[in-house]
Amino acid sequence: AQKITQTQPGMFVQEKEAVTLDCTYDTSDPSYGLFWYKQPSSGEMIFLIYQGSYDQQNATEGRYSLNFQKARKSANLVISASQLGDSAMYFCAMNPREDNYGQNFVFGPGTRLSVLP
């Protein structure tokens, strides 16, 4: 069965510093997508970044980048120059199957990031 592991329940980072949030996954499917979402205390799940399993380059979106190591089955999120507004819960997720339409979207347990002034 597909599974996502996020080993850091909580993380602290100083404002303006970079932080890495860990994500490892387990799947036997050859084609899959990996996603990171941010959920502030307001509740909305905000899509941050996507990495496809066949993508040669690591994905980047502004201050967010994804450190994708396929052989190690890891997809860590790097946030550069942290801001106070980055304080939130972060979920790693996987869309594992080649022939489905998102039914098996699997979420990790989440990491709560707190940015300190």
Place this chain on the structure above:
Amino acid sequence: DTEVTQTPKHLVMGMTNKKSLKCEQHMGHRAMYWYKQKAKKPPELMFVYSYEKLSINESVPSRFSPECPNSSLLNLHLHALQPEDSALYLCASSHGLAGGTDTQYFGPGTRLTVL
């Protein structure tokens, strides 16, 4: 525009009430989802509509009844809920693409309290 809207933002209901949650998207997405999220937990999938047909029902109790009137709208009808159904209910939509590339975009959620 990657906006999914949900109404109401907050809902308090008694166990004998009937209420509905509404979700709307205008991104031309053909898949829509309902999730339930308890505090400090990841979202749990409840229902998936693909091209306006119910394709997934994750063993959800019948007191939750989904409806997809058209490709832009998704409702969740609630009846005779229990206090343990209190949670954040999230709606999401996606293009409905194969190959693991299908990004889901979420609405702001409805915080439901059952008394």
